[in-house]
Amino acid sequence: MNIFRKLGEKSWVPHPAGAEFSALELNENNKVGNIALRFFIAVVAVIFFLITITFLGRSQMVDFQALAGEPWQPFSDARQLWLNTGALALSSLAIHLAKIFSHKSKLDLAMGAIFLATFFALAFLFGQLVVWKQLYQLGYYVQTNPANSYYYLYTSLHGLHLMGGILALFYVIGKFIRNKATDDLSKSINLCTTYWHFLLIIWLLLFALLTSSSETFRVIAELCGF
Amino acid sequence: MTHVAIADQPLEHAHEPSSFVSKYIWSQDHKVIAIQYSITAILVGLVALVLSGLMRLQLGFPDSFSFIDPSAYYQFVTMHGMIMVIYLLTALFLGGFGNYLIPLMIGARDMVFPFLNMLSYWVYLLAVIILMASFFVPGGPTGAGWTLYPPQAILEGTPGATWGILLMLVSLAVFIVAFTMGGLNYVTTVLQARTRGMTLMRMPLSVWGIFIATILGLLAFPALLVSAIMMLLDLLVGTSFFMPAIVSLGEQMNYSGGSPILFQHLFWFFGHPEVYIVALPAFGIVSDILSTHARKNIFGYRMMVWAIVAIGGLSFIVWAHHMYVSGMNPYFGFFFATTTLIIAVPTAIKVYNWVLTLWQGNIHLTVPMLFAIGFIFTFTHGGLTGLFLGNVVIDLPLSDTYFVVAHFHMVMGVSPVMVLFAAIYHWFPKITGKDFNVTLGKWHFWITFLGTYAIYLPMHYLGFLGVPRRYYAMGDTAFIPDSAQDLNASITVSALIVGAAQLIFIYNMIASLRSGKSSDPNPWGATTLEWQTPDHPPKHLNWGDNLPVVYRWAYDYSVPDAKEDFIPQNVPEEAVERIDTAERNQSENSGEKE
Numbered sequence: 001m002n003i004f005r006k007l008g009e010k011s012w013v014p015h016p017a018g019a020e021f022s023a024l025e026l027n028e029n030n031k032v033g034n035i036a037l038r039f040f041i042a043v044v045a046v047i048f049f050l051i052t053i054t055f056l057g058r059s060q061m062v063d064f065q066a067l068a069g070e071p072w073q074p075f076s077d078a079r080q081l082w083l084n085t086g087a088l089a090l091s092s093l094a095i096h097l098a099k100i101f102s103h104k105s106k107l108d109l110a111m112g113a114i115f116l117a118t119f120f121a122l123a124f125l126f127g128q129l130v131v132w133k134q135l136y137q138l139g140y141y142v143q144t145n146p147a148n149s150y151y152y153l154y155t156s157l158h159g160l161h162l163m164g165g166i167l168a169l170f171y172v173i174g175k176f177i178r179n180k181a182t183d184d185l186s187k188s189i190n191l192c193t194t195y196w197h198f199l200l201i202i203w204l205l206l207f208a209l210l211t212s213s214s215e216t217f218r219v220i221a222e223l224c225g226f
Numbered sequence: 227m228t229h230v231a232i233a234d235q236p237l238e239h240a241h242e243p244s245s246f247v248s249k250y251i252w253s254q255d256h257k258v259i260a261i262q263y264s265i266t267a268i269l270v271g272l273v274a275l276v277l278s279g280l281m282r283l284q285l286g287f288p289d290s291f292s293f294i295d296p297s298a299y300y301q302f303v304t305m306h307g308m309i310m311v312i313y314l315l316t317a318l319f320l321g322g323f324g325n326y327l328i329p330l331m332i333g334a335r336d337m338v339f340p341f342l343n344m345l346s347y348w349v350y351l352l353a354v355i356i357l358m359a360s361f362f363v364p365g366g367p368t369g370a371g372w373t374l375y376p377p378q379a380i381l382e383g384t385p386g387a388t389w390g391i392l393l394m395l396v397s398l399a400v401f402i403v404a405f406t407m408g409g410l411n412y413v414t415t416v417l418q419a420r421t422r423g424m425t426l427m428r429m430p431l432s433v434w435g436i437f438i439a440t441i442l443g444l445l446a447f448p449a450l451l452v453s454a455i456m457m458l459l460d461l462l463v464g465t466s467f468f469m470p471a472i473v474s475l476g477e478q479m480n481y482s483g484g485s486p487i488l489f490q491h492l493f494w495f496f497g498h499p500e501v502y503i504v505a506l507p508a509f510g511i512v513s514d515i516l517s518t519h520a521r522k523n524i525f526g527y528r529m530m531v532w533a534i535v536a537i538g539g540l541s542f543i544v545w546a547h548h549m550y551v552s553g554m555n556p557y558f559g560f561f562f563a564t565t566t567l568i569i570a571v572p573t574a575i576k577v578y579n580w581v582l583t584l585w586q587g588n589i590h591l592t593v594p595m596l597f598a599i600g601f602i603f604t605f606t607h608g609g610l611t612g613l614f615l616g617n618v619v620i621d622l623p624l625s626d627t628y629f630v631v632a633h634f635h636m637v638m639g640v641s642p643v644m645v646l647f648a649a650i651y652h653w654f655p656k657i658t659g660k661d662f663n664v665t666l667g668k669w670h671f672w673i674t675f676l677g678t679y680a681i682y683l684p685m686h687y688l689g690f691l692g693v694p695r696r697y698y699a700m701g702d703t704a705f706i707p708d709s710a711q712d713l714n715a716s717i718t719v720s721a722l723i724v725g726a727a728q729l730i731f732i733y734n735m736i737a738s739l740r741s742g743k744s745s746d747p748n749p750w751g752a753t754t755l756e757w758q759t760p761d762h763p764p765k766h767l768n769w770g771d772n773l774p775v776v777y778r779w780a781y782d783y784s785v786p787d788a789k790e791d792f793i794p795q796n797v798p799e800e801a802v803e804r805i806d807t808a809e810r811n812q813s814e815n816s817g818e819k820e
Contacts (some may be wrong), residue, residue, distance in 0.1 A: 007535070009427040011527060011779040032338045036414045039444055043406055046448040050495070054456070054488050058467065063483035143464040146483065153459065 033191050041198050044161060048202055051154065052209065057226050058146050059217040065145050069213025074138055078211050084127035085207055091120035092200040095169075099193040102186040110189060111176050117196070118169050121162055128155050154206050158199065165195050242766045254340035255766055256325045259347050261657070263321030266347075270354050271314035272728075277306040279725050286718025288699045296698040297385040300369030303696070305357075307372025308394070311500065312401060313354055315642055319507040320405070320443065321350060323649055324412050324436045326657065330756035331433050333421025333774045333796075335767040337411045346411065349404035356397040363389035371696065373493055376468040376486050380461045382475060392461060395454040402447045402454075412440040421755075423776030427531065428795070430754045430780040431524065434531050435510020438538040439503045445542070446499035453492040460484070487552055494545035501638055502541040506534055508645035509576055512598050514780070515648050516580055518752045519595035520587030521791050523781035525579045533572035540569040550621045559618040566616035570609070577606055588784065588791070592750070593667035597648035600675045601641055608637025611686065626696070629689020632682045640678045647674070647731070654735070655749050656756055659763040660742035666734040670727060677724035684713045751792045754780050758794050 058064060068075035075081065098113035132155070135148065142152045172188045243249045250258060281302045284294045294302075325343065329336050337343045360367035369385030370378060378384050379391055386394075416437045420429070429437075456467040460481070468489040469481035509530075517524040524530060546554065546562040580602055589595065611633040615621045624630060647670070654662050693700065693710055700706055747762035760770040774796040782793040789803040 006426050007531065008528070009425060011425065011427040012523065012781070032414055032418045035417055036339070036410045039410050039413055039441075040406075043444050043448055046445050047452055050449050050452045050492065051456075054452070054467070054492065057485065057488055058483075061483040061485065063466075142459075143466070143480070146466060149459065149463075149465040149467060153456070157455075 033187060034194075037191050037194060041195070044198075045202075047157070048154075048206075051150070051157075053224075055150050055209070056217065056221045056224055058150070059214070060221050060226055061146070063146065064214070064217075065147055066212065066214040066217060067140070067147050067151060068211045069215065074135060074140060075211045080127060080131050080134065081207060081211065084124050084131065085203065087120045087124040087127055088200055088203055091117045091124060092196050094120060095189070095193050095196045099186075099189050102182070102189045105182050107176065107182060107185065110185070111173065114169055114172060114189070114192075118166060121166055121169075121196075125159055125162060128159055131155075151210055154210065158203055158206060161202075162199055165192065165199060168192055168195070252344060254336070254344045256329050256337050256340070256343060257657075257764065259343055260322050260324075260326035262347050263317055263325060263350065264323075266351055266354060267314050267318040267322060270309055270358070271318075273358070274306045274309035274314060275725055275728065277302040277309075279722055281306065282718040282721040284698065286715040297366070297369055299698045300371070301367050301385050301390070304369050304372050304374075304394075305361075305367050308398075309357070310639065311372065311504070312398070313357065315504045315638075315646075316405070316443070316500070317350060318646060319504060319642070320412065320436060320440060321347065321408055323432070323507060323511065323653075324408070324440065326653070327432055327756065328412055328415055328436060329419070330759070330764060330768060331430050331754055332416060332419065332424050333755050333769070333776060334415060334419035335769060335773070338415045338419050339411050342407050343411050346404050346408035349400060349407065353397045353401035353404055356393055356400060360386065360390045360393035360397075363393065365389050368394045373490075373497070374457070375493075376457060376460065376484075376489050377470065377472055377481075380457065380469070381472070392458070395458045395461075398454045399451055399458075402451045405443055405447055409440045409444045413437065413444070421773045421776060424755075424795075427528070428776055428779045431510040431513040431527070431530055431534070432507070432754075433510065434534050435506040435508070435513075438534050439506040442499045442506070442538050442541060443503045446496045446503065449492050449496035453489055453496070456492075457489065487549075490549050490552055491546070494548045495542075497548060498545040499541045502537055504638065504642045506538065508601070508642045509534060511649045512601050512645050513576075513580065513583075514752075514754065515594050515598040515645075515652050516583050517781050517783060518652075518750050519590045519592055519598070520584050521590070521751075521783045522583055522587035523783055525582035525585075526575070527779065527781060529575055530579055533575045536572040537569060540565060540572070544569055547616055547621070550618050551625045556618075563616055563618050567613065570613055570616075573609060577602065577609070592651075593662070593664060593671060594648045594652035594750075596668065596671045596675075597644050597651065600671065601644040601648065603675075604636050604644055604678065605641040608633060608635075608641055612637055623692075624689055626694050627689040627691075628685045628693050628695050631695050632685035632689060635685075636678075636682050640682070644675075647671070650735070652750070653756075654738070655745035657763060658739050658742075659745060660738050661745040661749070662738040662742060663734050666730055670730045670734065673727035673730070674724055677720050677727065680720035681717050681724065684717055688713060748794075751790070753778075753782055753792050753794045755795055758796050 059066070065073075067073055068078065070076065094113045094117035098110045098117060101107070101110035101113060132152070135151070140148045140151075142149055168188075169192060172185065172192060175185055175188065243253065243255070249255075253259060253262075280291075280294060281299060283291055284299050325337070328334075357367075363386075365386045365388055367386050368374070368379065368390035370380075370387075370391060374391070374394065380387055384391075416429070416433060420426075453468075456465075459465045460467055460469050464480055466481045466484035468486050469479075469484040470486065471482040472479050513524050513530060544562060544565045546558060547566045550559055550562075584599070611629070615624060615630065615633055651662060651667055654660070688710055691706060691710055693706055700711070745762075747759075748757040750757075755774055755776070756764070758774060759768055775798075776795045777798045778793065778795055780795055782788075782795075784791045785793055785802075787804050789805055793802055
């Protein structure tokens with residue numbers, strides 16, 4: 001693999017500079033934003049991963065009551081969550097379209113798609129608030145059960161990250177209004193698209209996790225050695 | 227227009243900040259940000275140093291100081307630990323030296339995201355202010371111990387259980403945000419802004435250490451963030467993530483079923499990599515300093531890089547060796563003891579390589595070199611006691627004694643601090659353009675080095691005696707002889723002397739900055755790029771009109787046939803001045819005759 005070849009380089013042997021590395025080439029296909037975003041995604045992924053590890057551990061305590069599995073539990077009928085998931089998926093789809101349009105230099109269409117993506121993302125957040133309200137009305141407060149606590153914690157963190165993404169979309173729209181060049185916009189849209197898909201994947205995993213039954217948690221926890 | 231990061235911008239696009247505010251306050255220059263980080267970290271570190279002095283006063287001379295009651299003592303312990311580990315060491319190595327050295331050593335004009343870099347510092351400052359504010363709130367700062375273990379951290383009866391712990395957790399969360407902003411910058415800059423010819427394996431080990439430590443930080447700090455957020459919810463909202471069913475002061479609390487052990491796992495999943503977040507930059511920097519001042523290439527460069535990477539990877543699977551006494555499955559303990567001992571292998575490789583770098587080198591006992599050699603002693607010492615404690619059966623009786631305090635202060639306190647001093651003295655001429663006072667520097671070294679041994683060697687013995695750590699006072703204990711108290715008093719005296727000796731350092735830095743002689747642009751004859759800048763000290767955007775081109779690795783010292791005993795990284799092969807053959811033969815012959 002390339003990285004092993006690089007790490008195996010005998011740097012004490014003199015050889016011409018720049019033969020294997022050119023800063024100029026890097027400038028041409030500037031990957032700075034991409035690399036930073038990948039690291040950021042890794043950081044966020046670790047956050048959700050670690051919470052999930054504690055979730056699985058906590059789910060095996062006697063007082064844990066899953067939010068789904070039995071007919072009387074709120075997420076046995078998860079219609080609202082399905083709707084929210086649909087909104088987020090549409091948002092992801094719209095931003096992906098924006099990426100395709102921007103690659104074809106159809107900036108107006110790309111901006112339209114970005115507006116759509118923003119709209120669906122806001123719809124998702126609104127939908128999440130609706131679920132919070134429903135849970136609250138049913139007496140599922142944040143401190144009454146650890147399953148509830150985790151639900152509120154997960155969804156707030158995910159929502160906050162999505163809000164950060166929406167701010168980034170506003171930034172892109174601002175750039176468009178200020179007539180920035182296609183290349184620049186296209187790069188920003190690429191970054192937003194990657195982030196959006198990542199947040200969708202995280203949400204799908206959370207959705208699956210939070211609407212699972214106690215029995216499922218028991219099996220996963222057992223597999224993980226808890 | 228294609229976006230070009232500032233690190234790669236041609237000079238004509240970059241406008242030098244002209245006003246005082248844009249140059250020194252809201253600066254986006256990595257060098258200024260590095261200095262801002264460093265000064266803040268050192269100032270807050272001084273607070274932690276004073277706290278340790280107060281703790282030692284109580285331990286050495288119990289009940290002599292009325293203002294140090296048990297609550298105050300625990301508050302001092304907690305704040306000392308947290309400030310030193312996070313707000314001083316992490317911030318100074320990565321925020322300070324990371325910021326200063328990365329762009330200069332890899333030949334970039336600045337970090338790739340200068341604005342984010344600036345933001346990182348100001349958010350760090352905010353974290354420090356929030357933490358310091360806890361000294362002034364009702365109840366004072368938290369006294370939960372630097373590990374902040376629940377349930378006691380948020381229970382009434384623990385000092386600062388309301389405001390103190392709240393501010394601590396918020397400050398940590400804010401610090402992590404700051405670190406993430408800085409960290410993304412460091413890794414991206416190393417990966418994307420290296421100048422022409424600077425391959426990964428031509429990077430100085432300082433950059434390697436900082437680079438891998440930053441990746442560790444990016445992946446490990448989330449664990450602290452998660453535990454801080456979850457504990458905040460336990461404290462403020464009444465959730466039971468970590469809080470078990472508990473009766474406090476005779477009253478049944480509303481918590482139930484939470485697991486304090488879960489917090490310990492999360493905390494140490496951050497806490498152990500944190501040791502290496504501090505140690506890896508120290509390893510890298512000390513390698514460069516040893517090589518420069520021994521006028522010899524670093525021994526086993528590739529192995530040094532691989533060891534840094536290996537230690538970085540392994541540091542994520544050793545965390546539970548901090549928790550042997552928490553009551554874990556014996557197989558679990560066996561696994562973590564094994565990984566802990568395995569991590570000693572790459573670490574030992576590094577120690578051997580440092581010693582072999584010195585072997586037959588042309589050792590110049592300059593102030594930075596003294597500190598670097600001092601580091602080899604203290605680190606080997608602390609590392610070896612780590613091997614004791616990595617074994618479950620040895621750890622169990624020693625875990626709650628002063629042996630552990632001695633171990634981690636040698637390995638994680640004194641050793642990185644030795645490197646920090648080495649680094650500050652080494653790069654002081656580059657940063658300020660001034661020479662420091664060598665005599666004062668040597669006094670500072672000898673008092674600090676010998677003093678730390680006077681402090682920590684006896685602590686190992688106290689640990690073997692079974693003197694428990696974390697105790698405000700020993701009281702009447704049959705198994706602790708009276709002589710232990712005499713030792714404690716002598717440790718305190720040494721600690722106060724070492725603490726006071728740091729004033730020599732501060733005086734030296736300030737006086738040299740104000741009235742030191744102008745220094746040579748490359749006083750140590752170093753090969754790395756930061757010593758080859760066209761301006762001294764380097765100006766905004768570092769490199770004048772043209773970025774440097776790199777032709778060799780960073781360790782061409784005492785190259786046979788070369789006239790000078792070092793060849794800078796940016797000198798091409800054809801420009802190296804060689805000793806001509808006749809001259810060499812003549813000198814060899816005269817050598818034989820002698």
